Amino acid sequence: MRRLTLLLLFYLGLHADDGYTLGEGMQVGPLPLYVGSYFSIEYSKGQELQHFSVDDIALLSYGSYNRFSYLLELEFTEFYVKSNDQNITKTTQDHTLHLERVYVDYNLNENYSLRLGKYNSPIGFWNLLPINVLRETTSNPVSTEILFPRFTTGIDASYSSFDTSLFKVDLLLQHNDGLDESYNNYNVDQHYALGLGYEQENLSLKINGGYFHLDDTSTLAERYYLLISGKYEEEKYQFMAELGSQRSQKSFTTKYAGYLQGLYRLSPKHIAIARVESYNNEVSDKTNNLLVMGYTYRPLYPIALKAEYQLHSQSRDNQFLCSFSMLF
């Protein structure tokens, strides 16, 4: 399968249209077919654990025809991992090609559209752009990984209204097992959610709430969540914040989890980042506050070299992370 993917990439490269721009994919001949790719290499060093990985080697394909559009994303995750935990070194390689996203969109008219397939749950801002090269830190905020299923396999019915501002409603429905669910942060067989979004000039606001059912029989199988998100962006700086909570029928599973991140563009190529995070996860019985300080160098936007240091309230969790990532 790996050889087939590499052959496909080679073939597409030979038949790609001229005028390629790094980070924007390429068209295959005159077809409504664009291809792209991305990968990341990450390294982290904590007090006891060192971790090196070649991660997220992905192939992306999409296109549109009339009112239809589609997207397919295949990915090798944790392609090569070497870790050292208390002087015990372990190397693993996973060459399984995962189905990260696959969906078809249909635009009924300028206001209504339908999506069918497996897609990034349109919850908050971070979850829509989760890959290394598009975010500004190597790490993800914990809140983006514990509150809701990162992927949904089902329908997304959306309504958008445009005037001086953009107003959007998303209705997510999943009542089946997910596609390639081993890849999701939660293995769910039901997910119903509603999202409201508002954008005016540089300000974007969102509120998402939902219910999901874990594909197991535990007493905590039913979960409800709520997430409030805000983003403000100017040419030089950006602020982004998300805050949410999750509970089962009986009690809170995550009382709160959130972050506030600010970034400042020192120049188009140099970006400084600071993020504060806090969460209380009842399932893992962990409460943590952390400060992330990072720096990103982008010689070209689709190429990112990042370094960050995390200061945790439990100092044994402090760690340094760095990464190199590219989008083709």
Add this chain to the structure above:
Amino acid sequence: MKTSLRLILLLLLITKLSAAPLIVIAHKDMPRLSSAQIKAIFLKKRLFLDGVALVPLNLGVKDPLRHTFDTQLLHMGFSRLKSYWSRQHYLGHRPPLSMHSQESIIAFVQKVEGAIGYIDEAHLTSDLHVIYRWEGP
């Protein structure tokens, strides 16, 4: 102090005079639009208008009129737009078509339903359908 003030006023006047008007033109059936609506179309957030698929047209990245359009109507500089379109690539969306000249934009807009582009005042003729006029900052 008075000299500094005069200098600042003079600079502002020069800036105002050097900002050429920018005309947004479209296929003949398209209604007049606000700057916010034009921004939504050029960022591909709005794909249809009255049932017609929209086709926004850009000039080349190095064209000064493109720079004026990006900074004054979209309120986004080059690096922010680059970041925006890289993110849209991941989400399966393409940037607007890039045309070589204002003449190409005019020809395209006159022939294709849903097409929308921008030109400067010097290229404006009476047979073009103007949907928005930006006079300067």
